Amino acid sequence: xxxxxxxxxxxxxxxxxxxxxxxxxxxxxxxxxxxxxxxxxxxxxxxxxxxxxxxxxxxxxxxxxxxxxxxxxxxxxxxxxxxxxxxxxxxxxxxxxxxxxxxxxxxxxxxxxxxxxxxxxxxxxxxxxxxxxxxxxxxxxxxxxxxxxxxxxxxxxxxxxxxxxxxxxxxxxxxxxxxxxxxxxxxxxxxxxxxxxxxxxxxxxxxxxxxxxxxxxxxxxxxxxxxxxxxxxxxxxxxxxxxxxxxxxxxxxxxxxxxxxxxxxxxxxxxxxxxxxxxxxxxxxxxxxxxxxxxxxxxxxxxxxxxxxxxxxxxxxxxxxxxxxxxxxxxxxx
Amino acid sequence: xxxxxxxxxxxxxxxxxxxxxxxxxxxxxxxxxxxxxxxxxxxxxxxxxxxxxxxxxxxxxxxxxxxxxxxxxxxxxxxxxxxxxxxxxxxxxxxxxxxxxxxxxxxxxxxxxxxxxxxxxxxxxxxxxxxxxxxxxxxxxxxxxxxxxxxxxxxxxxxxxxxxxxxxxxxxxxxxxxxxxxxxxxxxxxxxxxxxxxxxxxxxxxxxxxxxxxxxxxxxxxxxxxxxxxxxxxxxxxxxxxxxxxxxxxxxxxxxxxxxxxxxxxxxxxxxxxxxxxxxxxxxxxxxxx
Numbered sequence: 208x209x210x211x212x213x214x215x216x217x218x219x220x221x222x223x224x225x226x227x228x229x230x231x232x233x234x235x236x237x238x239x240x241x242x243x244x245x246x247x248x249x250x251x252x253x254x255x256x257x258x259x260x261x262x263x264x265x266x267x268x269x270x271x272x273x274x275x276x277x278x279x280x281x282x283x284x285x286x287x288x289x290x291x292x293x294x295x296x297x298x299x300x301x302x303x304x305x306x307x308x309x310x311x312x313x314x315x316x317x318x319x320x321x322x323x324x325x326x327x328x329x330x331x332x333x334x335x336x337x338x339x340x341x342x343x344x345x346x347x348x349x350x351x352x353x354x355x356x357x358x359x360x361x362x363x364x365x366x367x368x369x370x371x372x373x374x375x376x377x378x379x380x381x382x383x384x385x386x387x388x389x390x391x392x393x394x395x396x397x398x399x400x401x402x403x404x405x406x407x408x409x410x411x412x413x414x415x416x417x418x419x420x421x422x423x424x425x426x427x428x429x430x431x432x433x434x435x436x437x438x439x440x441x442x443x444x445x446x447x448x449x450x451x452x453x454x455x456x457x458x459x460x461x462x463x464x465x466x467x468x469x470x471x472x473x474x475x476x477x478x479x480x481x482x483x484x485x486x487x488x489x490x491x492x493x494x495x496x497x498x499x500x501x502x503x504x505x506x507x508x509x510x511x512x513x514x515x516x517x518x519x520x521x522x523x524x525x526x527x528x529x530x531x532x533x534x535x536x537x538x539x540x541x
Numbered sequence: 542x543x544x545x546x547x548x549x550x551x552x553x554x555x556x557x558x559x560x561x562x563x564x565x566x567x568x569x570x571x572x573x574x575x576x577x578x579x580x581x582x583x584x585x586x587x588x589x590x591x592x593x594x595x596x597x598x599x600x601x602x603x604x605x606x607x608x609x610x611x612x613x614x615x616x617x618x619x620x621x622x623x624x625x626x627x628x629x630x631x632x633x634x635x636x637x638x639x640x641x642x643x644x645x646x647x648x649x650x651x652x653x654x655x656x657x658x659x660x661x662x663x664x665x666x667x668x669x670x671x672x673x674x675x676x677x678x679x680x681x682x683x684x685x686x687x688x689x690x691x692x693x694x695x696x697x698x699x700x701x702x703x704x705x706x707x708x709x710x711x712x713x714x715x716x717x718x719x720x721x722x723x724x725x726x727x728x729x730x731x732x733x734x735x736x737x738x739x740x741x742x743x744x745x746x747x748x749x750x751x752x753x754x755x756x757x758x759x760x761x762x763x764x765x766x767x768x769x770x771x772x773x774x775x776x777x778x779x780x781x782x783x784x785x786x787x788x789x790x791x792x793x794x795x796x797x798x799x800x801x802x803x804x805x806x807x808x809x810x811x812x813x814x815x816x817x818x819x820x821x822x823x824x825x826x827x828x829x830x831x
Binding site (some may be wrong): 270271275300301302303304305308309311312313316317318319320321322330333334382383385388406541 | 659721723724725726727728729730731732733741744745795
């Protein structure tokens with residue numbers, strides 16, 4: 208239950224979102240009843256294995272589900288009192304970049320190689336805000352300074368191939384931030400970067416969130432990134448949200464067997480001389496094909512603590528604690 | 542932040558392509574011939590001011606006999622040199638404008654087809670295939686025969702007959718590029734379809750299109766020559782094809798009347814092909830270190 212006071216301050220609310228993909232093997236439900244809400248200024252982490260629907264959730268919010276083969280078949284995405292799924296394409300274009308922005312995984316390929324950095328940053332300023340070209344260039348220089356790119360006056364005249372990976376990711380962030388969006392979706396923003404550069408990018412994102420009161424949706428499979436950045440975490444599996452909790456709860460007392468498995472898969476770095484080197488845990492089995500899901504829990508075939516009914520009934524979501532929700536039959540009695 | 546690591550030497554990509562282009566001797570040769578032909582066509586008729594249609598000497602005068610007509614005359618006594626100079630202009634003009642026509646049609650069809658995909662792609666590609674199975678020279682002949690055989694009409698006819706390969710090439714590039722992250726990134730900041738097509742994708746699709754545009758100039762020159770040879774050219778404008786066409790029956794009596802314009806066409810098409818090949822090597826990074 209969401210009480211009304213909390214509801215009023217909600218920035219983005221995704222309600223029972225369903226997305227289908229037409230594949231050769233049949234219809235795959237890539238998002239199945241995904242619901243969550245985002246408060247202003249919060250960092251929401253979305254974790255899960257490849258193909259669990261993390262990126263598709265982001266694309267649905269942006270209204271960029273590739274169609275065909277994909278199609279949003281149900282649900283609501285409420286931003287600022289407006290259902291984004293019912294917007295006209297023109298309205299959606301105004302929201303993209305201006306209110307909700309996105310940064311991508313590969314800074315190497317996410318910048319246009321034939322357009323100068325400055326012109327790429329000013330693109331959204333010129334599209335959404337009626338700035339003159341000179342003002343937009345000034346703003347772009349300012350943005351580059353804000354994301355800590357050295358010598359911004361020089362950089363705006365350069366092409367992407369003249370920048371390093373970390374610098375390109377900063378430029379990407381500058382582009383996404385140009386119109387001061389209230390939501391930034393970061394789809395695995397650091398996967399392609401060195402660890403040291405990763406840490407810098409995370410610091411930058413947190414700093415910008417602080418300054419601009421911007422909410423961030425961080426999509427990743429990196430638990431370390433979640434621990435460092437997120438306030439609340441959504442765990443997804445096979446197109447469903449299976450657990451929602453604060454980051455401390457997820458890391459310290461994960462409830463869903465899948466989340467527990469996920470946490471135990473993370474290697475531990477601080478090994479003293481007294482600790483023995485243990486082999487890493489793994490979750491046995493593979494992610495099921497989305498076209499051949501049965502009626503039961505999608506994780507049931509891989510689950511260590513499965514119940515007889517798990518194979519038959521889809522688990523509903525239980526409130527197990529304040530701000531902790533788990534979709535697993537193990538928690539029914541509580 | 543370490544500043545010196547960020548200072549990467551800036552290299553202008555256009556200059557780099559130019560340097561690679563010039564490193565290739567065949568491309569240099571092609572460029573040399575092409576520049577020569579263009580200069581002669583532009584300034585030649587001004588310096589050697591003779592009407593190519595006027596009768597200047599006895600018919601079948603061989604080259605080097607009469608100093609009044611240094612390259613000889615054809616079967617009615619028209620000056621071959623004047624025809625060569627004047628015909629160069631017409632041939633180049635038709636070749637160039639036909640190439641522009643071809644590229645324009647092919648680019649628009651290919652861009653829409655590749656960008657939108659689905660039904661749009663299906664319809665446009667079927668139309669392209671329809672034009673592809675028609676023999677293009679015959680299609681151009683029919684178009685010219687139906688309308689007035691002016692230089693503009695010939696250029697348009699060649700454009701309509703030869704745009705299919707450009708359309709397919711453009712479509713392929715757009716199909717590849719529209720899935721790239723920087724195109725998606727532009728979409729996420731709210732760029733419109735037309736902006737994505739012409740500002741974001743097109744510049745990245747240009748290298749193969751520039752190469753094909755160059756080669757199409759050669760094809761267009763050959764088309765114009767072929768049409769003129771068959772008597773479908775503009776009878777009021779001297780062109781190399783027209784010269785060959787009108788002298789073809791006397792080829793054993795006056796070889797020079799066909800050999801000179803024939804060689805000129807050969808050299809023009811060869812130079813265009815060499816330039817296209819050189820551009821391909823320079824613009825395609827995979828071939829750079831050959």
